[in-house]
Amino acid sequence: MKILWLLLFLACSPKPEPKPSYAMAEQLFEQQKFIEASKILSFLLDDQPTLPGARNLLARCFFFLGNPNRSFEELEFVLQSSEPLSEASLDALFLMGAISLESASLRSSNDIKGEQAWKLYLKVSPHTDLKAKVQSGLAEIQMLKNPKKATDLARSYIQNSNPSKALLIFARLLSKHPHYVPAWHYQGMAYVMNQDPQNAIRSWKQVLQRDPAYARRFKLHERMRIAENL
Structure with missing residues (x-):
């Protein structure tokens, strides 16, 4: 009888919440649940500030949540804490330029940084598959000045x-x-x-x-x- 009650208790007990993970944040991001994804990423980064890919994804979340300037803060941290030619650094440079082109609420200082980021991206990664897109974006950034x-x-x-x-x-x-x-x-x-x-x-x-x-x-x-x- 005691074993039966124990089994019933275990069956009725609430399941423990799954531990937050980067994979979980990625899944939420793909579902366009940017607030939930950003909370998990912030939690993970509090413990591991340089967790690969996490800060780049958090920057993407902030962009879609309408806070491109916060995206820039996260991406600048990536550039400061990563190897210059690492995947994370190259992704950060690309994102900074893309955000500069796509955002209407970016501070002018970040606008300048975004343009510089794309120029540096082409310099350090001249054979990237994104070369045509970046060159076209830079031309559009120049045009927006006029x-x-x-x-x-x-x-x-x-x-x-x-x-x-x-x-x-x-x-x-x-x-x-x-x-x-x-x-x-x-x-x-x-x-x-x-x-x-x-x-x-x-x-x-x-x-x-x-x-x-x-x-x-x-x-x-x-x-x-x-x-x-x-």
Whole structure:
């Protein structure tokens, strides 16, 4: 009887929680559960600050959680604590450049670091399979420094039915050049194509506030009335 009760007790007892592991964090990341993955990675890194791959993955989590500047902190730690040509270092350099290109909320100092990281990446890994992507990204980073060229690039994405890419460029451009009125104008066009008339109206209101003559020339009042009925 005692053995039976013992077996029943063991069967009914709650199973112990699995010990957090890097594999578990990877699985959560693949499921886009970035908060849960970042908690496990932070726990692991508290005990093993240089756990291979963990800090790079944590940087990715912070990017998808909307905190690219924290991503840079993690990646800079990787560069400081890893061998220069290690897989972790090369991955960190690539990620810094990619985040600089894709994020609209990165500090200007980190923007500069991201561009430098990609240049260094090409220097130390000249035969990488990602060479064409990095070179294209660097060209786009350069273009974003010129408001007119960046706006022209974004318009080309609109013309090719890719409003999401255009909106990303406008977000980055306007975070650095908020007074460049044509960017607000064509951002509104991208929002219309993206079926977001309310944000289109908000963009065009920026034009009205900043340059009423420009707004009249391009008949933005009429566009706003049309957008209100979409």
